[in-house]
Amino acid sequence: xxxxxxGAKCNVDxxxxxxxxxxxxxxxxxxxLRLNSSSKKSVLCKQHYxxxxxxxxxxxxLERARYDRT
Numbered sequence: 001x002x003x004x005x006x007g008a009k010c011n012v013d014x015x016x017x018x019x020x021x022x023x024x025x026x027x028x029x030x031x032x033l034r035l036n037s038s039s040k041k042s043v044l045c046k047q048h049y050x051x052x053x054x055x056x057x058x059x060x061x062l063e064r065a066r067y068d069r070t
Contacts, residue, residue, distance in 0.1 A: 002022065003019070003022055004020060004043060008022070009045075011035045012034065012035060012036075012044065012048045013036050015047075017047065018045060019044060019045060020049055021049045022041045022043045023042060024041060025042045027052075031055040031056050
């Protein structure tokens with residue numbers, strides 16, 4: 001059972017939404033979101049996860065292209 005299933009709240013400053021995804025804290029901070037957590041993994045609510053996905057779309061595409069050798 002992960003931290004999201006245990007009812008963790010969003011770790012973004014000023015947000016108290018229910019968490020839906022947990023991600024590496026460094027990746028979240030690199031996307032420009034301010035966190036109030038210093039652990040390895042942080043929890044994001046649905047709204048902030050969507051924001052993180054939009055901010056990192058290009059980086060994730062490049063990362064996938066690196067491994068796509070078909």
